[in-house]
Amino acid sequence: MQSNLLLHTCCAICLLNFLNSLRETFKITIFYYNPNIHPFQEYEKRLKAVEKLSWLKNLELIIPIYTPISFLNKIKDYRKEKEGGKRCEICFQIRLEKTAQFAKDNNFHYFSTTLISSPQKNKDLIDAFGNKIAKEKKVNYFTLKEIFLVKKEEIKKLNIYSQKYCGCIYSFY
Ligand code: SF4
Incomplete structure (x- = not known):
């Protein structure tokens, strides 16, 4: 039997990179859980792109409730941190924990995240969180060995929305 993987997906471009590297x-x-994204219009734009790609690749898509207030409460003490600092660590963990819990509750063999396929993110750090959460929740974490970025021409051909900033209000300004 084929193993099933619950894949936290931050955006369509990272999903393309992930699939290209798999x-x-x-x-x-696909698990589109991104309470970090601000404003709601941007959340929707990225979701629409993920919906399009899920449809093109014939992948099931789960969209949990958008909970930006709870996210902002969790990171409020770190809003002045530079991108890549403590605020981002919390942001990664919030999304990984929710994905791992859903994977466990719904009998997925593995969970993972497209965050690891972004050239702007620290893959080793995200993998370390993924492995830690996997141990705590007793569900397997999957990671990619190497990342192969999708060519710009391919993204253009697919006409997929590509965002200009990481996601939260602090990365927006
Ligand atoms: S900069 Fe990106 S990773 Fe860091 S907290 Fe904001 S949305 Fe999350």
């Missing part, structure tokens, strides 16, 4: 075979379900 050498294993899974039944993938």
